[in-house]
Amino acid sequence: MRITISGPPGSGTTSLARYLAGKHGFDLISAGEVFRQLAREHGMDIAAFGKFAESDPSVDRMIDARQKEIGGAADDIIIEGRLSGWMIVNADLRIWLKASPECRAKRIAERDGMDEEAARVYTENRQRSEATRYRNYYGIEIDDLSPYDIVLSSETFGVEALGAIVDTAIECLWRQRGDVRQ
Numbered sequence: 117m118r119i120t121i122s123g124p125p126g127s128g129t130t131s132l133a134r135y136l137a138g139k140h141g142f143d144l145i146s147a148g149e150v151f152r153q154l155a156r157e158h159g160m161d162i163a164a165f166g167k168f169a170e171s172d173p174s175v176d177r178m179i180d181a182r183q184k185e186i187g188g189a190a191d192d193i194i195i196e197g198r199l200s201g202w203m204i205v206n207a208d209l210r211i212w213l214k215a216s217p218e219c220r221a222k223r224i225a226e227r228d229g230m231d232e233e234a235a236r237v238y239t240e241n242r243q244r245s246e247a248t249r250y251r252n253y254y255g256i257e258i259d260d261l262s263p264y265d266i267v268l269s270s271e272t273f274g275v276e277a278l279g280a281i282v283d284t285a286i287e288c289l290w291r292q293r294g295d296v297r298q
Contacts, residue, residue: 117142117289118193119282120200123213125239126220126227128270128278132213133196135279140286143190147183147197154179163238166245173253180254198246201263202256208289211282212264215271 119136123129130146137144154175155165169175180203187195187204197203201210215223217236225235243258250256261267266285268278 117191117209117286118187118195118204118207119209119211119286120187120204120207121194121196121211121213122198122201122264123270124198124215124220125242126224126235127213127215128223128275129196129213131275132211132270132278132282133194135275136282136286137194139279139283141192143193145183145186145193145195145197147179147195147200150179150182151175163241163245166242166249170245170249173249176249176253198258199250199254199256202254209266209282209285210264212261212267213270213278214267215269219271 119142121129121133121136130148133144133146136142151165152162155162158165158168160168165175179197180199183195183197183200184203187193187200188206195204195207201207201212204210217239218232221232221236221239224230224239225232228235230238247258250258266282268281270278273281
């Protein structure tokens with residue numbers, strides 16, 4: 117089974133991906149983690165590396181191609197990333213998480229040790245940068261949720277509740293296939 121988890125920064129995609137991978141024994145690939153690692157390797161923070169990626173399409177294309185290659189060939193995998201739902205054409209389940217900008221800024225501030233206003237500005241700038249790159253590189257409007265099977269509010273539901281909802285969807289898919297793992 118191939119599951120993609122996408123959403124804006126701070127929406128909880130990594131938390132849900134880790135929960136599901138741990139519970140079901142799936143492998144996990146995170147495009148965001150790859151991006152962060154590349155930023156560190158270039159001696160930049162994510163915002164600066166995002167600006168760099170705007171001028172060098174090879175950064176996003178490399179990450180997205182790798183995600184697509186691994187996700188398309190592997191079984192029992194969670195692919196977490198902003199474009200995963202678009203890139204993994206043979207995904208069995210595509211999930212989009214959403215939360216208000218205020219909620220996401222608070223989470224990012226807590227996670228990254230910054231004040232909420234700085235986190236809000238940082239997140240808005242990051243989203244603009246990503247939206248521009250995705251539109252220019254792939255013709256994708258990131259606000260178009262049409263590829264997703266499930267859209268969930270991580271503001272309404274915590275990770276365990278989100279996990280329970282997705283677990284039910286996974287069990288339904290397994291049943292449809294006659295898989296005995298349920």
